[in-house]
Amino acid sequence: MISLGENPLTARDRGLTAAVLTLMAGEVPPPFAVRLFRPLPTFSHTPGDLHTGVPAERGFGPHVDQTNHSVVVGEQVVVKWLNPPVPLPHPAPEILAHLAEAGFNDTAPPYATLTCDLDGVAHLVAIVTGYLPQARDGWEWCVDEAVAGTTAFARDLGRLAADLHLALSTLPAHDAGRLRGAVPPVVTGAAARAESALREALELTDGEAGAWLASRAELLRRELAALDTPVTSPLIRIHGDLHVGQILRWRDGYAVIDFDGNPTVADADPCQPAARDVAQLATSLEHVAQVAILRRSTPPAQAAAWAATARTTMLAAYRARLADRDRPDLLDATLLRPFEVEQECRELIYAARHLPRWRYAPMGVLRTWYPEENIT
Template identity: 70%
Template sequence: MTSLGERNLTERDRGLTAALITLLDGDVPQPFGLRRFQQLPSFSHQDAGFHPGVPGERAFGEHVDQTNYSVVVGDQIVVKWLTPPAPMPHPAVDVLAHLVEAGFNQTAPPYAALTLREKSGEVLLALVTGYLPGARDGWEWCVDEAEAGRTAFAADLGRLAADLHLALATFPGAGPPAGPLRAAGRAERALREALDLTEGDDGRWLASRAGDLRRELAPLTAPITTPLIRIHGDLHVGQILRWRDGYAVIDFDGNPTVTEAEPYQPAARDLAQLTTSLEHVAQVAVKRRGTPPGQAADWARAARGLLLDAYRDRLAERDGRHLLDESLIRPFEIEQECRELIYAARHLPRWRYAPMGVLRTWYDDTEETP
């Protein structure tokens, strides 16, 4: 078991994950540790296929959870084995524990975190959460919405994001800025890197708009006065599942591509990443579904407006208006597109079409400025 997080599971590991689940209600022997969030569901073992009294298990499939390795147990529980194990403290463990305490339930139910004490310190081996029947992530269901021209879902996402931020705003350590944030410098570095890494016609076009982009980033040079909360850190439509009973936000591991990101930031940071992901969905619909570009751009604009309106309204309903500084949304959106270009250049070149498509949509009708 100690090696499971270091590699993908194989056929010889069949049954280990399910067997682990049956042991989690009891004491966990050293050097393992267990942090429990909620009571595990009970299992009916009648469908066990490989061992009497143990629930069946199956993999999610090759197309899901490429970074780690997830196993579905008894169609009730998901065990995500971290590959490789991650050092503790781990952001997901603390955030999930807090969300349970805060009463936020629009996520896959968190049950437990399995850790291992090594000579070098404690590491996180696995996260145990609930299985959501019929779940599809936003890179599937949201592209369907864009292709069909439907936008009503965006209000649900706005309320979901607001409820999440209201819960995270009570995380210990949240509050007014204690000193200057590195937001402006971080955004300028992202822009410079995107300019350096983006080649060809896209690179020349991007360079021609550098002045516009820098002006959009200017609000980040002013002192940030909005409260800093424990943000999700990687909030895009791919982290929002649509399942049998609604929507659920998942993956509180933080942004794996931004090592210097502070865990406490303005809520606008998350919100900007979520709105830009709608723009990316529109680009995916153009490229993969043949949606006309103008229609996709109109859809993204309408969906973004509905999401923001619902987000504001929910904050207002719950006395949370102070959490959002709207002047930060656009500069964080620009920074996010720069980070998408950096990610494409370093890891996934075929993705470049999406952020470039968004930026061209935003700026192609404006005069080029130095």
């Protein structure tokens, strides 16, 4: 499986993922190792699967944009093969184990991770989670909400994000001394990271969009200036890539998934202000509006009004949930705008490097934020 390259599942490999999953429930030979978070489910075989001796398996289909490769086994479990395997430490195993222990259930149930020693270095090979029936990610269901002009869902998103942060704030890896009481200012390097993102976005964005971005560069820098001030809110383990595409709406509600961290940010500190996740979630709602404009012909003014209401509703629900749990200190609202600006820069970098057609979304958001009359 490790050597199969960029597509670990082909027709000839049918049954391989299910067979490996079955083996993970028993003794695993070196150099492999399994970390179980909860007992793996048992599977039944349909008559059509008797020739392989394992349960049915399938992919998610070509319409699902994935960095890695996921296989659904027996309509009960999803095995995500990391492609290629990633050297440890990796954020997912620790976070999944903690969320299971903390009783956070608004995610795909974590079952196990598979690791392997490659050239003397432990690598994460696969992550096994529960399958959520009728699940659709936010780039589908949330776009439908934008087209319909409905925003009640945003309360659920705010509560979900707050509950996630409340659970992650108890992860022992962060500085427990910063949980309560007087919090000493901490220099996080956020300003330098944001300036680097802006500089790279300016370098990589060409044509008319690049000229427009350059004309707003100083305004963007002023927005980022708040990051020069030492952070006084708690630093917690964050999701690191929290956008609507990571939030599934399924048969029984909502679930946040994919704790691999941000694939476009190298060496990101796992402990950061919760505001970074909240800012990315907020900007993703504005990206949804841009998708609705381009792909579903939603009038721009209508989409912008929807995005404004959705993000306001989400943020209000997030704050209310923290207040209900006596943790309003987790969110420093002054960090939201600079983190949002940095996120749009990172979206432009991602578009330039990996998905050029995506540039319309962050550019559309920035044009909404900084219309012609506000460039000085």
